[in-house]
Amino acid sequence: MRHLRPLRRCLCLTAAFFFAAQPVAWAWSGHALCTWDAVGTMPQVVGHSVPAEALTTFLAMEAAALPKVLEEEEQWARTNVPFYAPRPDSLAFKAADGAEPVALKQAFVHAIRVNEDVPFPLYVQRQPGTVAAAGREMAWSALSILKDAGDIDQKRMERVEEGEALSVADVIATATDEPDFGLDIGLFQDNGQKQGALYNFGPQPFGNPLLDYGSQAPFHMGFYHEAGILYKAAPFLQHTYPEARVHLYMTLSRFAFAQGHPYWGWRFAGWAAHYVQDMAQPYHARVLPGVGTVSMLWTSVLDKVGVHGPRIAALNRVTNRHTALENYQKNRMTAALAQGDKDDPLVAALRDTSGDATVQRLQPTTLRDVSSVQSVAAADALDAQVERSFPARYVSDAATNLDGKDADLYALSRQAPAAEQAKLAGLVADRMRQAGRDTRAVIRAVAPDGTEAAQR
Numbered sequence: 341m342r343h344l345r346p347l348r349r350c351l352c353l354t355a356a357f358f359f360a361a362q363p364v365a366w367a368w369s370g371h372a373l374c375t376w377d378a379v380g381t382m383p384q385v386v387g388h389s390v391p392a393e394a395l396t397t398f399l400a401m402e403a404a405a406l407p408k409v410l411e412e413e414e415q416w417a418r419t420n421v422p423f424y425a426p427r428p429d430s431l432a433f434k435a436a437d438g439a440e441p442v443a444l445k446q447a448f449v450h451a452i453r454v455n456e457d458v459p460f461p462l463y464v465q466r467q468p469g470t471v472a473a474a475g476r477e478m479a480w481s482a483l484s485i486l487k488d489a490g491d492i493d494q495k496r497m498e499r500v501e502e503g504e505a506l507s508v509a510d511v512i513a514t515a516t517d518e519p520d521f522g523l524d525i526g527l528f529q530d531n532g533q534k535q536g537a538l539y540n541f542g543p544q545p546f547g548n549p550l551l552d553y554g555s556q557a558p559f560h561m562g563f564y565h566e567a568g569i570l571y572k573a574a575p576f577l578q579h580t581y582p583e584a585r586v587h588l589y590m591t592l593s594r595f596a597f598a599q600g601h602p603y604w605g606w607r608f609a610g611w612a613a614h615y616v617q618d619m620a621q622p623y624h625a626r627v628l629p630g631v632g633t634v635s636m637l638w639t640s641v642l643d644k645v646g647v648h649g650p651r652i653a654a655l656n657r658v659t660n661r662h663t664a665l666e667n668y669q670k671n672r673m674t675a676a677l678a679q680g681d682k683d684d685p686l687v688a689a690l691r692d693t694s695g696d697a698t699v700q701r702l703q704p705t706t707l708r709d710v711s712s713v714q715s716v717a718a719a720d721a722l723d724a725q726v727e728r729s730f731p732a733r734y735v736s737d738a739a740t741n742l743d744g745k746d747a748d749l750y751a752l753s754r755q756a757p758a759a760e761q762a763k764l765a766g767l768v769a770d771r772m773r774q775a776g777r778d779t780r781a782v783i784r785a786v787a788p789d790g791t792e793a794a795q796r
């Protein structure tokens with residue numbers, strides 16, 4: 341830092357402070373809600389089922405073949421992902437790691453650098469309106485390392501046995517929620533968790549390193565299209581990993597299919613789809629939707645000289661609007677699916693394939709050059725609409741800390757004039773349209789057969 345000019349250093353430090361408290365990283369609350377309708381009519385998916393397979397079974401059978409594919413993936417990431425933190429060579433997966441299931445699983449999670457305590461159980465998420473079969477309910481602790489299940493409906497999580505036939509749509513949809521269940525938590529060296537010392541991701545680039553959930557933000561957000569001066573002031577905003585995650589899980593998906601493990605082919609595909617769905621959420625693609633770069637930097641300068649109000653207000657506002665939008669999406673879609681209302685604009689948009697020709701198969705550049713560009717373009721209008729659609733207390737009042745658990749923002753949005761309700765639904769439906777299109781693009785890119793895959 342010593343070589344930086346005083347102003348730049350000031351901006352850098354204050355920008356770090358500015359973003360330090362941003363805790364939210366759920367993105368769409370309930371990715372499975374975004375997935376069932378997105379993939380529900382795809383020929384690769386509809387009517388197909390696959391036998392559930394334990395992770396350790398898959399790893400034991402493929403221990404000899406995995407080192408090569410994972411090494412090639414690492415080399416791809418080092419070459420292609422900007423600001424990628426290389427995986428230490430000592431963590432490379434080796435065939436000899438395959439002696440015991442516990443050691444095998446640990447070697448694999450170390451090689452792909454995810455939280456080593458995630459249990460990876462066999463389970464499916466049932467659709468809203470249904471619950472797990474009696475006697476097959478899942479304890480939250482068997483699913484996730486997170487102590488708090490938040491607003492996740494645990495009653496719909498159902499344990500399954502190895503070898504049991506599962507619908508492909510359910511496997512993919514269930515998997516799209518998993519990256520929010522702890523995979524990317526505690527990976528930085530200052531998170532106070534054991535794997536953080538091993539993984540070489542360095543200190544957490546933004547977000548509060550001591551907030552459990554906030555530590556996954558740099559894996560689920562990608563600020564690819566901010567102004568150059570913002571990157572100069574806050575270079576750490578570029579240290580994000582969704583591109584690396586999507587590519588890794590798509591590689592593992594193709595590998596699993598090729599080696600005869602269709603369950604893991606679809607489950608890894610669902611993990612990849614999570615991050616492309618996140619990128620459809622403008623609060624994951626822009627640092628501060630609705631706030632210009634000059635205003636953002638000026639707010640940081642003011643904060644540095646002791647005028648903290650504007651920074652706190654901006655931070656609370658973005659956090660609350662982010663939370664409000666996700667709360668609205670989750671409650672609206674949960675209600676629609678529970679009632680079988682397939683015409684709800686958000687649900688219907690997921691099935692809209694009119695834009696699929698533009699992104700047939702997800703490419704390594706799609707996330708940055710297409711998905712986030714469209715999300716960024718939608719950010720300011722959506723942010724302004726969020727402000728108009730909910731009571732000011734939830735989206736404009738700097739004194740409010742909206743944790744999203746108690747309020748039903750969908751119900752509250754219906755207090756707004758009908759025209760504002762329709763505009764909000766339309767803008768969120770546009771985001772769902774993108775999420776649906778990109779989810780299908782992941783599926784087509786990894787699917788093992790069918791004419792589309794044959795053209796790959």
Ligand SMILES: [Zn+2]
Pocket residue numbers: 365366367519520560614615618
């Ligand atoms: Zn996410």
